[in-house]
Amino acid sequence: MLSNMATQLNPPFHASLNLGDLGIVESVSKCLAPKLDELRGKKIVFSCDDKKMIPFDGWGMRSNPYTATIVTTIRPIKENALVAAIDSSSVKLAETEEGSLYGIKCGIATAYAGRALMHFRIGPVLFYLSESTIQYSELEERLARLVLLDDDFAKRLVRVRAERAVQKELASHFTNSIILVDGSLKASVFEDRERSISKIAESCVLRRNMMIGISKGTKFKVLDRAATPLTKVPGPAYIEVDMIIKSLIRNTVGSNSMVKLEKSSPVLRADILGDRSESLGMLLGNDPVAGGYPETLRLAHYISMFSSTEMTCLRSHVLNSYDVTELAADDIRKTLLGSISV
Amino acid sequence: MKILSKNGNELLLLAMKEDSATKGDYMLIEDRNRSMIVQVYDEEYLSSQALIEDIVKEEVVNASSVENLHDPLNIGSLSRLVRDARIFRAKIRASVNDGKLSSDVTWLPSRVESKIRRLAMKELNSFLGRRGIFPIPLGRAGEGEEFEIYAEDLDGRLTVITGKKESGKSHLSKMLVKTLVQHGAFVIIFDLNNEYGGLGWNRDGTPSVIHHQVKVLEPGKTLRFSLNYCGKGAVSGMLKNALDMPAASMREFFRIWDWLENKQSLSIDAIGNAVNTWNINELVRDALVSRYHVIQSSRLFADGGFRFEDVISAGSGGAAMVINMGEASSTVRRMVVELVLSKLVDLLERKVIPPIFLFAEEAHLYIRDTYWEDIITRMRHFGIYTTFITNQPDAIGDAIYRQVDNIFLFNFTNDGDLDKISKVSLADNDTIRSIVRTLPQRHCLAIGKAVCDLPVVIRVAAAEVLTLGETKKFFKK
Numbered sequence: 001m002l003s004n005m006a007t008q009l010n011p012p013f014h015a016s017l018n019l020g021d022l023g024i025v026e027s028v029s030k031c032l033a034p035k036l037d038e039l040r041g042k043k044i045v046f047s048c049d050d051k052k053m054i055p056f057d058g059w060g061m062r063s064n065p066y067t068a069t070i071v072t073t074i075r076p077i078k079e080n081a082l083v084a085a086i087d088s089s090s091v092k093l094a095e096t097e098e099g100s101l102y103g104i105k106c107g108i109a110t111a112y113a114g115r116a117l118m119h120f121r122i123g124p125v126l127f128y129l130s131e132s133t134i135q136y137s138e139l140e141e142r143l144a145r146l147v148l149l150d151d152d153f154a155k156r157l158v159r160v161r162a163e164r165a166v167q168k169e170l171a172s173h174f175t176n177s178i179i180l181v182d183g184s185l186k187a188s189v190f191e192d193r194e195r196s197i198s199k200i201a202e203s204c205v206l207r208r209n210m211m212i213g214i215s216k217g218t219k220f221k222v223l224d225r226a227a228t229p230l231t232k233v234p235g236p237a238y239i240e241v242d243m244i245i246k247s248l249i250r251n252t253v254g255s256n257s258m259v260k261l262e263k264s265s266p267v268l269r270a271d272i273l274g275d276r277s278e279s280l281g282m283l284l285g286n287d288p289v290a291g292g293y294p295e296t297l298r299l300a301h302y303i304s305m306f307s308s309t310e311m312t313c314l315r316s317h318v319l320n321s322y323d324v325t326e327l328a329a330d331d332i333r334k335t336l337l338g339s340i341s342v
Numbered sequence: 343m344k345i346l347s348k349n350g351n352e353l354l355l356l357a358m359k360e361d362s363a364t365k366g367d368y369m370l371i372e373d374r375n376r377s378m379i380v381q382v383y384d385e386e387y388l389s390s391q392a393l394i395e396d397i398v399k400e401e402v403v404n405a406s407s408v409e410n411l412h413d414p415l416n417i418g419s420l421s422r423l424v425r426d427a428r429i430f431r432a433k434i435r436a437s438v439n440d441g442k443l444s445s446d447v448t449w450l451p452s453r454v455e456s457k458i459r460r461l462a463m464k465e466l467n468s469f470l471g472r473r474g475i476f477p478i479p480l481g482r483a484g485e486g487e488e489f490e491i492y493a494e495d496l497d498g499r500l501t502v503i504t505g506k507k508e509s510g511k512s513h514l515s516k517m518l519v520k521t522l523v524q525h526g527a528f529v530i531i532f533d534l535n536n537e538y539g540g541l542g543w544n545r546d547g548t549p550s551v552i553h554h555q556v557k558v559l560e561p562g563k564t565l566r567f568s569l570n571y572c573g574k575g576a577v578s579g580m581l582k583n584a585l586d587m588p589a590a591s592m593r594e595f596f597r598i599w600d601w602l603e604n605k606q607s608l609s610i611d612a613i614g615n616a617v618n619t620w621n622i623n624e625l626v627r628d629a630l631v632s633r634y635h636v637i638q639s640s641r642l643f644a645d646g647g648f649r650f651e652d653v654i655s656a657g658s659g660g661a662a663m664v665i666n667m668g669e670a671s672s673t674v675r676r677m678v679v680e681l682v683l684s685k686l687v688d689l690l691e692r693k694v695i696p697p698i699f700l701f702a703e704e705a706h707l708y709i710r711d712t713y714w715e716d717i718i719t720r721m722r723h724f725g726i727y728t729t730f731i732t733n734q735p736d737a738i739g740d741a742i743y744r745q746v747d748n749i750f751l752f753n754f755t756n757d758g759d760l761d762k763i764s765k766v767s768l769a770d771n772d773t774i775r776s777i778v779r780t781l782p783q784r785h786c787l788a789i790g791k792a793v794c795d796l797p798v799v800i801r802v803a804a805a806e807v808l809t810l811g812e813t814k815k816f817f818k819k
Contacts, residue, residue, distance in 0.1 A: 109407065110407075116406050116407035117407060117408070118407050118408040118409070118410055119403070119407045119408070119409055119410065120409075120410045120411075120412065121409065121410070121411050121412065121413070122412045123412070123413070123414075124413075124415060124417050125414060125415070126415065295406075299403060299406065299407065302399060302403055303403055307392065307395075307396040307399070307421075308390075308392040308393075308396070309392065309393055309396050309421050309424050309425065310417055310421055312424060313417045313420035313421050313423075313424060314415070314417060316420060317415055317416075317417060317420060
């Protein structure tokens with residue numbers, strides 16, 4: 001028994017440990033079929049920092065299963081209408097034992113008759129999410145718990161709620177206008193019942209507003225391929241992709257298109273509530289477009305971003321206004337991995 | 343205000359919009375029972391790449407469309423505060439331990455606990471122990487406090503007043519002259535612009551307090567000497583240094599001088615006759631004749647003539663002897679200066695007159711190079727205490743700057759001048775370059791003994807006396 005104990009306390013150790021002996025190499029190589037020969041002859045775009053990279057001239061016709069899709073050119077409609085673009089950003093500002101503090105900023109940029117009109121900055125506004133405060137969000141219990149556990153969900157909740165609130169008000173107050181939204185027109189689990197995308201769409205229809213949701217990138221690769229014919233068109237144009245989108249996701253509002261707003265500009269996904277050609281034509285007629293992206297949406301994005309100065313000021317505001325005590329804290333990754341960035 | 347960082351003998355202080363300090367101000371950093379005296383020498387914005395990007399972004403956005411803001415937490419105002427935050431660069435000058443000034447600045451004040459406040463000139467003076475019997479009020483310093491130096495600080499000292507044209511140099515020097523005379527001192531001024539004559543008059547045209555003590559001397563008119571009074575030394579010095587007389591001619595001149603002196607018939611006319619009839623080489627005669635004509639046309643010599651000791655004994659309460667050289671030719675200027683300085687040394691050597699203060703405007707125009715060293719070394723021991731006033735700092739040699747006790751620096755914007763001054767000055771390069779470059783008119787940076795080696799920015803008081811010597815202009819305002 002004593003001999004056994006000694007063996008357990010001092011397991012056999014060889015200075016020249018070999019990965020092959022341990023079977024790790026084989027195990028890793030078999031965990032998933034690499035199938036690298038499948039790469040041969042393919043067109044490739046290298047990824048960079050998890051950013052969406054798109055080929056300048058599209059993926060080419062060979063790989064396009066939707067070559068038969070009709071490309072419709074967009075003609076700017078010179079009929080004056082107000083364009084209001086909305087964007088927002090949220091940040092996690094602080095954490096307590098019970099919850100987290102989030103900040104939100106919204107930006108609304110407007111244009112009329114092809115000229116920037118004015119813009120509105122809303123915020124920063126702070127929201128404290130904890131077990132006791134989340135109950136006022138009317139979220140389903142499991143979702144609420146998820147929000148408290150995951151910061152990304154929480155930031156999304158705050159952003160969706162704020163954006164929808166702004167969109168709802170714009171849709172209910174404007175008439176014959178274009179409401180531009182950053183991202184797709186898709187219902188979110190975080191929406192509040194009274195300010196859901198469907199309610200907003202309803203208001204838009206009632207007040208003859210058009211709503212366009214423009215996504216800077218799409219995770220559906222098939223859409224990029226479907227949009228290939230657009231790269232060959234010299235001017236603004238769109239392709240209908242309702243079939244693809246509706247087959248992939250539910251709860252979207254309006255029709256789905258891939259659009260190119262300028263010559264040699266990127267192709268974007270656009271969800272449109274209203275007549276496609278009219279909405280896009282009105283948008284081009286009333287909102288300056290630069291680099292293939294509406295200026296109002298770009299401006300709304302800029303003014304809704306948090307600057308580092310604002311972050312500093314928000315911290316100062318929290319410290320001065322809510323009788324909180326700041327604890328010394330450290331970056332856990334830095335502590336564990338060292339200061340060399342890897 | 344908070345300490346941000348330290349680099350060498352420089353502290354960076356973070357200041358918000360309401361914290362005010364100007365270049366040259368002294369700050370006291372109090373940390374428990376110790377304090378540190380620092381001087382602000384530069385001011386800049388708190389700047390980071392992110393802050394600059396924010397400002398640019400906001401300007402671009404606001405230029406493209408009209409802004410409407412809803413900021414319930416009023417974060418925007420905090421953000422504006424951050425954007426307006428400034429950094430004061432300050433030099434560590436001294437520390438105060440238990441109320442006593444010390445040069446031990448090897449300790450670091452706490453960034454968290456330290457309290458920073460502006461140091462009043464009164465407090466600074468009490469730390470420095472600056473006191474004297476004969477004050478010279480110069481104007482204001484710090485937060486508009488009265489500032490004075492003491493006549494004792496100029497006594498036995500070499501002083502330089504320099505700055506670019508019309509920055510206020512002559513104004514300060516007149517103030518110094520006037521107060522020195524009021525305190526009973528005897529001052530000789532080599533006045534290149536005929537402007538010191540105004541010392542006798544107030545701006546409103548009434549006689550000034552030193553009206554009777556100002557004596558304006560015009561070379562060839564009211565400033566004429568007898569040959570006997572000047573003596574062979576002064577005249578030979580004049581011939582040699584101002585009129586470049588060769589050695590061989592000098593020897594003949596001495597013979598003529600001795601012969602006439604023995605005959606007790608020394609006069610300008612007698613020298614002229616002797617030169618013409620003396621049995622000498624024709625070249626030497628030519629040299630003597632040409633010098634004789636220069637001397638004669640200068641009209642600097644006459645029977646009777648001016649005597650310094652007469653003025654000094656008459657003006658027991660001090661006197662300013664202003665030698666107007668504005669209208670004199672450069673040769674006559676050099677002759678006057680040679681004669682005056684030689685005679686003063688002679689009088690001081692024989693203790694006939696008390697030590698005197700000499701104010702020399704743009705001295706490089708009339709004092710030969712080799713004389714500078716003489717003025718600052720030998721004459722100092724006899725009792726001639728010089729103040730040079732110049733707008734060309736490079737006209738004064740490094741050797742003189744090394745002997746300087748006080749410098750009053752007015753505005754310079756020219757990099758060459760700033761380079762020269764910062765290299766030779768008694769204060770550090772950063773302070774000189776930053777403060778002097780931005781000094782307004784009639785503001786000066788005083789450095790040296792007069793301010794106990796702590797540089798002080800002074801707003802020189804307005805002139806009480808009449809301003810003369812202004813440039814004559816064709817277009818009248």
